[in-house]
Amino acid sequence: MKPLSITCLLAITSIASASQSISSDDARIQTLGTKYIKQTEFGTQYQRHCEDVLQSPRKELGINPDKARNTSGIVLAFNSDSKAITAHFDILAANYMGSGFGVFENGVLIEELKLTPKEKTAALKFSSKSKGSSLFEIALPSFANVAFKGLTIDDGADLQQNPALDKRIYVALGDSISHGVGQDGATHKTWPFLLSRQLNAEVFNLAVGGGKISVPTAAMLSDWEQIDLITVLIGYNDLHFDGKTPAAYAAKYNELLDTIRTNHPNTQIYCISLLYTDKPTAKSGHTADEFRAALTQVITQRKSSDKHLFLVRGDSITSKKNLRADNDKDPVHLGVEGAAMLANELAAIIQQ
CATH class of the missing domain: 3.40.50.1110 (SGNH hydrolase)
Structure with missing residues (x-):
């Protein structure tokens, strides 16, 4: 049997890794559950509370600022026709309760990822269960502070504009x-x-x-x-x-x-x-x-x-x-x- 040529090997490698990256601040990715979003060296970070409020004197504030920075309730939503998707995160802080992600496709839970506090990164991989474009929602952890690094989707696939929410x-x-x-x-x-x-x-x-x-x-x-x-x-x-x-x-x-x-x-x-x-x-x-x-x-x-x-x-x-x-x-x-x-x-x- 003849050995594969370098050209063939490159083609096979290209097919196996045919994917593209979507940045964390892409306008087609909608953030729900927070008003406080910032771009940092770690990626896109989300806070449930205004930072000025979290700097209030602790006794007056009545809440723990570090726990307040956890991402409970925050959801990333986007429409895509990609079959395979990976969402990338840095885990900036997590406590003994761990952190759990959930992924929904068209309102149905399709994937979960449980992390331990020692993990510093997370690659949340999931596959579409439907044909064509779907609405995907990533529910962020309740007891971790994460930074979103972006998405990896199939080469040739795309994100579509999210329809206006009436909620x-x-x-x-x-x-x-x-x-x-x-x-x-x-x-x-x-x-x-x-x-x-x-x-x-x-x-x-x-x-x-x-x-x-x-x-x-x-x-x-x-x-x-x-x-x-x-x-x-x-x-x-x-x-x-x-x-x-x-x-x-x-x-x-x-x-x-x-x-x-x-x-x-x-x-x-x-x-x-x-x-x-x-x-x-x-x-x-x-x-x-x-x-x-x-x-x-x-x-x-x-x-x-x-x-x-x-x-x-x-x-x-x-x-x-x-x-x-x-x-x-x-x-x-x-x-x-x-x-x-x-x-x-x-x-x-x-x-x-």
């Missing part, structure tokens, strides 16, 4: 329960993301693990021209780790709502009282029920002059079944199934 704008405020603890570090398993899908809404998840009531975050909402829906699920850390009394919790909650209403007077706000927990009593002696009662009083007093404000009794739509099955010592965080159950309950309430 409601939804903002989630809260702590680790909304940030995504208990759902594999993956945006697409968190309850705010799942709720947004049921409501055909674009979610901006501003919840931060360990967070307490954050008035600066509420003030930051002035950067949004319009918000259709806000959920607020906050208070567990105020009860257990901030030493607040029910009265102090109510006062701070009122300040939060006043700040939101300054810029968004007609947005629907659903205030969710503390969910079911295996740890209802703090070292201070105050209880989850006292905080629930305090929030009920806040909403009752404001309701007469605010017809767009609603109370959701968190302990009535959750139970021990919502808690993590993988960690029976966790007294408050939702498991994967528990997060989905909460999203379903809230969707039914909001859509009624």
Whole structure:
């Protein structure tokens, strides 16, 4: 048998590696779930919060800036007719909860990638399940800060312009329960993301693990021209780790709502009282029920002059079944199934 010529070898190599690169800042790649995007030496970086807000004094801010820089809720969306696609990322920071990516094609989950905190790069490879062009969505990790380096697609394939979105704008405020603890570090398993899908809404998840009531975050909402829906699920850390009394919790909650209403007077706000927990009593002696009662009083007093404000009794739509099955010592965080159950309950309430 004759040996292959150099020309033939080059042709075979070309066929095997026939691909092209798409830069991370290509205008045909749409970013959902954040207003704060910057180009850096690492690639395109995304923040859920304005950097000026994150530089506020920690006690006043009420959230951990490093956890706030995680990319929960952020989605990259693009249309392409490529059969094989690789998305490239640098992992700038990740914590013990790891980081999980999810890929959707035309609204259906087709690929997941779970990383460990030690990994510094990620190559998310997936293949189209459809013929022709598809809408692909990459849900970024909940508990990692990543930089997008760009895409690799088939040679001869292309990206198409994304059609204009006609989605409601939804903002989630809260702590680790909304940030995504208990759902594999993956945006697409968190309850705010799942709720947004049921409501055909674009979610901006501003919840931060360990967070307490954050008035600066509420003030930051002035950067949004319009918000259709806000959920607020906050208070567990105020009860257990901030030493607040029910009265102090109510006062701070009122300040939060006043700040939101300054810029968004007609947005629907659903205030969710503390969910079911295996740890209802703090070292201070105050209880989850006292905080629930305090929030009920806040909403009752404001309701007469605010017809767009609603109370959701968190302990009535959750139970021990919502808690993590993988960690029976966790007294408050939702498991994967528990997060989905909460999203379903809230969707039914909001859509009624």
